[in-house]
Amino acid sequence: MSTSKSSGKLVIIALVALVGGLAGFGYFNQAAKLDDTAQHASSSEPATSEPATSSTIDTTILEIKKDDIVLGDSKAPVTMVEYSSLSCPHCANFHAKTLPDVEKNFIETGKVKLVVRAFPLNEPAAKGAMIVECAGQNGLKRENFLKVLFDMQAQWAFSEGFLKDLKQIALVGGLDSAAFDSCVNDKDLETRILTSRQEAETKLAISSTPTFFINGKKFEGEPSIDGFKQALDAAITAAK
Numbered sequence: 001m002s003t004s005k006s007s008g009k010l011v012i013i014a015l016v017a018l019v020g021g022l023a024g025f026g027y028f029n030q031a032a033k034l035d036d037t038a039q040h041a042s043s044s045e046p047a048t049s050e051p052a053t054s055s056t057i058d059t060t061i062l063e064i065k066k067d068d069i070v071l072g073d074s075k076a077p078v079t080m081v082e083y084s085s086l087s088c089p090h091c092a093n094f095h096a097k098t099l100p101d102v103e104k105n106f107i108e109t110g111k112v113k114l115v116v117r118a119f120p121l122n123e124p125a126a127k128g129a130m131i132v133e134c135a136g137q138n139g140l141k142r143e144n145f146l147k148v149l150f151d152m153q154a155q156w157a158f159s160e161g162f163l164k165d166l167k168q169i170a171l172v173g174g175l176d177s178a179a180f181d182s183c184v185n186d187k188d189l190e191t192r193i194l195t196s197r198q199e200a201e202t203k204l205a206i207s208s209t210p211t212f213f214i215n216g217k218k219f220e221g222e223p224s225i226d227g228f229k230q231a232l233d234a235a236i237t238a239a240k
Helices: 002-017 033-037 089-107 123-137 142-151 163-171 178-183 187-204 227-238
Strands: 069-071 079-086 113-119 211-214
Touching: 069 142, 079 089, 079 227, 089 113, 089 142, 089 227, 113 123, 113 187, 113 227, 123 163, 123 178, 123 187, 142 163, 163 178, 187 227, 211 227
Parallel strands: 079 113
Antiparallel strands: 069 113, 079 211
16 A cells, blocks of 8 residues: 555544544535525526536536546546535445445546536535635645545534534644635635536536536446446447
């Protein structure tokens, strides 16, 4: 195991020990508020625009952007795009149980690259996505923060004190207090994340998380390693 992977596991262990005793898990769903904010986040979309249907989706927005989180070789022949919410248990389950096998068999072998994009379903998820971006802006690896926040989802995402819990995680991860406070109040960053979410909802007909696209085609299979193996093998063959 590489030194970076070992240190990453040590950070996660330390975070679990620190945050494990924090306040309980009362559900704090602000999806309605977030949806209203997202609807007004992008001035590029006309107010009368209708969400796409499965037959009218615009896959041009799946092209890799300079600020995307990309796992794997940028030259891999197959691109899988994941839209996920940091407060979504199904997303956390994918990252904990399925992604390691996908990484081992497809990403680390140079066959597939994974693009992870935020599709926050509520305020905790939006703030978590902002922290991931701020980590990158402060010289830290966004993918490490992404992993920790999914791994520790139960310790922060459903708590009314989620900002306090997020701050504890961020401090241990190397993001200082001033950077955290600045981040969670960064309206430009919040608008960028919510605009991306709204664009995906409108142009790709996304209504739930996680949602995956493999080389521009929506993944409709079972979100298990067997389901992804079948779809990715087919995409790899088609790309040859």
